[in-house]
Amino acid sequence: MSEVRTRFAPSPTGFMHVGNLRTALYAWLLARSEGGKFILRIEDTDQARYVENAVEVIYATLKSAGLSHDEGPDKDGGYGPYIQSERKTLYREYAEKLVASGHAYYCFCGKCEEESGDDIHEASELCPCAGMDAAAAAEKVAAGCPHVIRQRIDRSKVSTFTDAVFGEIQIENKVLDDQILLKQDNMPTYNFANVIDDHLMHITHVVRGSEYLSSTPKYNLLYQAFGWEVPTYVHLPLIMGRDAEGNVSKLSKRHGSVSFENLVSEGYLPEAIVNYIALLGWSPKSDREIFTLDELAQAFRISGLNKSPAVFDYDKLRWMNSEYIKALPPEKFAEAALPFAGITGTVLEEKWELIAGLLHNRTEVFSEIPEKISFLLTQPEYQVELFNHKKSKSDPENTRADLPELRELLAGISEWKAENISEVLSSFAAVREIKAGRPMWQVRIAVSGCAVTPGGPGEIMEILGKEESLARIDRALIKLNA
RNA sequence: GUCUCCAUCGUCUAGAGGCCUAGGACACCGGGUUCUCAUCCCGGCAACAUGGGUUCGAAUCCCAUUGGAGAUGCCA
Numbered sequence: 200m201s202e203v204r205t206r207f208a209p210s211p212t213g214f215m216h217v218g219n220l221r222t223a224l225y226a227w228l229l230a231r232s233e234g235g236k237f238i239l240r241i242e243d244t245d246q247a248r249y250v251e252n253a254v255e256v257i258y259a260t261l262k263s264a265g266l267s268h269d270e271g272p273d274k275d276g277g278y279g280p281y282i283q284s285e286r287k288t289l290y291r292e293y294a295e296k297l298v299a300s301g302h303a304y305y306c307f308c309g310k311c312e313e314e315s316g317d318d319i320h321e322a323s324e325l326c327p328c329a330g331m332d333a334a335a336a337a338e339k340v341a342a343g344c345p346h347v348i349r350q351r352i353d354r355s356k357v358s359t360f361t362d363a364v365f366g367e368i369q370i371e372n373k374v375l376d377d378q379i380l381l382k383q384d385n386m387p388t389y390n391f392a393n394v395i396d397d398h399l400m401h402i403t404h405v406v407r408g409s410e411y412l413s414s415t416p417k418y419n420l421l422y423q424a425f426g427w428e429v430p431t432y433v434h435l436p437l438i439m440g441r442d443a444e445g446n447v448s449k450l451s452k453r454h455g456s457v458s459f460e461n462l463v464s465e466g467y468l469p470e471a472i473v474n475y476i477a478l479l480g481w482s483p484k485s486d487r488e489i490f491t492l493d494e495l496a497q498a499f500r501i502s503g504l505n506k507s508p509a510v511f512d513y514d515k516l517r518w519m520n521s522e523y524i525k526a527l528p529p530e531k532f533a534e535a536a537l538p539f540a541g542i543t544g545t546v547l548e549e550k551w552e553l554i555a556g557l558l559h560n561r562t563e564v565f566s567e568i569p570e571k572i573s574f575l576l577t578q579p580e581y582q583v584e585l586f587n588h589k590k591s592k593s594d595p596e597n598t599r600a601d602l603p604e605l606r607e608l609l610a611g612i613s614e615w616k617a618e619n620i621s622e623v624l625s626s627f628a629a630v631r632e633i634k635a636g637r638p639m640w641q642v643r644i645a646v647s648g649c650a651v652t653p654g655g656p657g658e659i660m661e662i663l664g665k666e667e668s669l670a671r672i673d674r675a676l677i678k679l680n681a
Numbered sequence: 682g683u684c685u686c687c688a689u690c691g692u693c694u695a696g697a698g699g700c701c702u703a704g705g706a707c708a709c710c711g712g713g714u715u716c717u718c719a720u721c722c723c724g725g726c727a728a729c730a731u732g733g734g735u736u737c738g739a740a741u742c743c744c745a746u747u748g749g750a751g752a753u754g755c756c757a
Contacts, residue, residue: 210757245756306755347755365686374684374753382755389757413685413752436687437751448750475693478706482694486705505694508750512692515707525720560720588717621716639716647717655716 203235205404207261207268208393210242211253214458215260217511218408218438218450221476224495225435225504226406227266228477231496238400239271241282242393244386254282260459263469265492270400278400283392290387293395293425294348294380302424303380304329305336306349329377348381350391350417358416363433364504365409370416378417390414394421402430409434410449433501436480437508450511457511466539466565467516471523475516479509489522521563532559539565540572547575550662557654574649575662578671581648583679591636598641599679601627605638606672615665617657624656645675 207223209215230237239261241254254272261268270276280286297303306328328336329351340346354373361367380391387395397405412434422429439447440454456462462472474490482505483490483498490498524532533555542548554572562568573579586598608623624642628635643656646668652659660668 208757212757242757248756368685370685376753379755384755386755388755393757408751409686410751410757434686439750441692478693480693484695486695488693488706507687509694510692512707515693518707557719561718591716624716634716636716643717649717651718653718655718657716 201401201403203230203233203404204238204400204402205230205235205406206238206240206397206400206402207266208240208242208396209257210245210248210389211250211257212248213250213253213256214460215256216450216457217459217462217472217476218457220260220264220459220473221438221479222407222435223261223266224264224473224477225433225481225499226404227268228496228499229404229406229433229501230269232499235403236269236276237266238276238278238402239268239274239281240396240400241272242389243282243284244382244389244392246384246386256460263463264459264473265469283387283396286392286396287386289399290381290392290395291385294387294391297350297380297421297424298333298348300424301351302421303348303350304331304333304377305340305346306377306379307336307339307344307346326377345383347379347383349377350380350421352377352417352420358419360415360419360429360432362412362415363404363431363501364436365412365434365506368412368415370413372416372420375417375420378414380421390417391421394418394425397430398422398425398427404431404433406433406435409437433504436505438476438479439508439510441510447508447510454511455513462516466567467520468523468535471516471520474523475519479511480505488519517563524562524565525560527559529556529559536562536565536568539568541569542572542576545576547572547662553658553662554653557658561653571653574647574652575659578646578648578674581644585644585648585650586641586679588636588640591634591640593637593640593644595679597637598645599676601638601641602645602672602676602679605642606669606676609642609660609665609672610669612665615661617661619657620660621655621657642672646671 205226207226209219209223227237229235239257241257243249258273268274270278270281272279272281294303298305306326308326308328326349329349352372352375354375356372357369358372358375359367359369378390379388381387415432419429438450440450440457441447442453450457456465459472463469470491473492474495477490477495478488481499482503484503527535533552536555536558537551540551540554542551547554554575558568558571561571583595586593586595605624605627608627609620612619612623624638625635627638639656643652643659644650646656646659646663663671
């Protein structure tokens with residue numbers, strides 16, 4: 200068997216749906232695991248949907264996800280051009296060949312479908328153009344009459360094919376319609392361009408979503424009409440989303456963030472996203488879940504692909520993201536998290552390293568960082584009831600009693616470091632034979648105003664600085680004595 | 682409507698006739714460690730859609746039912 204060649208053929212819509220990215224990932228994985236080639240082809244046959252810079256988004260996404268292509272618009276491999284709009288004349292030629300051989304026909308009634316009424320399966324059958332005399336049709340075309348080219352399907356036959364994931368599939372041709380191959384604007388439809396390009400680019404494995412399963416016979420009929428070899432099909436289970444009512448359907452925007460860029464801007468790491476979607480519909484057949492791209496390529500087998508649709512679970516993505524975050528070296532974490540912190544230009548900027556240290560294993564998604572540290576910038580309004588804490592035996596009364604002395608002790612610290620601060624609080628407790636947790640809680644609440652904070656009183660106060668910390672304690676005292 | 686596909690814990694999945702009193706992970710709930718929280722550790726809850734076959738034996742094979750999804754565009 201010849202070299203494995205897979206392709207990813209996105210249309211430039213301006214964003215990368217994670218389902219699309221997963222398709223790319225599996226195509227890439229298949230090529231890499233077999234030592235084959237991965238080709239990028241841009242499917243821009245829908246002029247109405249053209250989006251500026253969309254191709255750049257595709258490059259950027261693939262790069263960020265680590266999916267390197269061997270051939271593409273920017274990397275000629277001898278099968279170009281790799282952008283369909285630049286192959287326009289090619290499709291017309293092939294479509295004409297099909298007309299000549301009787302496998303396709305010109306259609307002049309743009310309204311075939313609409314006029315056919317309720318039974319759509321008879322739409323094309325009713326299309327008068329299918330039975331039009333070839334010479335007459337050619338004449339109309341020559342005269343410049345607007346038209347499309349439709350595939351002529353032999354409705355008496357039954358089509359059978361084998362999918363690498365779903366196995367044997369049989370469909371009666373009579374339910375297939377005479378799909379349009381070439382649109383009125385002379386652009387091919389996706390279905391037609393795919394067949395032509397996949398053949399011309401020697402694609403051996405067509406990896407795509409299972410939504411194409413039922414239209415695959417139409418593709419095969421085209422291959423047969425040309426006398427071409429049919430590629431191996433690898434149809435992927437769909438990625439589903441659950442809506443507010445609990446219904447599942449193909450993952451779309453109504454289900455939340457579904458584009459790669461979106462997820463990244465919310466603070467998910469590209470590596471985590473890729474790892475997560477790799478496991479949506481594919482299993483390494485082991486209990487392992489964390490994989491680098493190379494490890495995935497190593498473990499990838501078509502037999503691990505699943506048939507049933509998979510629901511995209513944001514909770515599990517969060518968990519996986521947190522695993523990747525925790526695995527980051529401290530300085531990498533600080534660097535990656537900074538853009539999300541929202542502290543540039545504030546007094547906290549130079550304390551970032553310290554803050555990041557506290558945040559590191561408390562962060563699942565970067566976007567949740569600002570709210571975790573907002574109390575450092577401005578202390579929130581809080582009630583004295585917050586000083587109540589059963590486990591450490593703290594309450595507003597004993598806090599009011601203890602705080603003045605604690606404040607003096609803290610004020611006496613010469614080197615304002617977390618460990619020194621903690622030491623002062625601990626020895627305060629030791630002398631009085633109370634739990635260390637009590638002054639810890641009292642002071643932490645006084646300086647933060649939050650029941651939950653990243654880090655304890657020592658760390659928080661070091662970041663706040665001596666002056667601000669004491670000022671916050673003074674304010675707490677006023678509040679407690681009010 | 683018609684066609685196609687799918688069917689194991691709430692979710693992602695392991696399981697290719699006996700290894701299954703069905704394993705792992707997320708989520709959830711307990712407990713431990715800890716200066717709050719988190720991390721970390723330990724434990725728990727929780728599934729073979731239903732009904733028929735086949736077989737000594739079925740989550741695994743067959744059929745039906747039910748449920749779900751996809752397709753049915755001059756979108757991809």
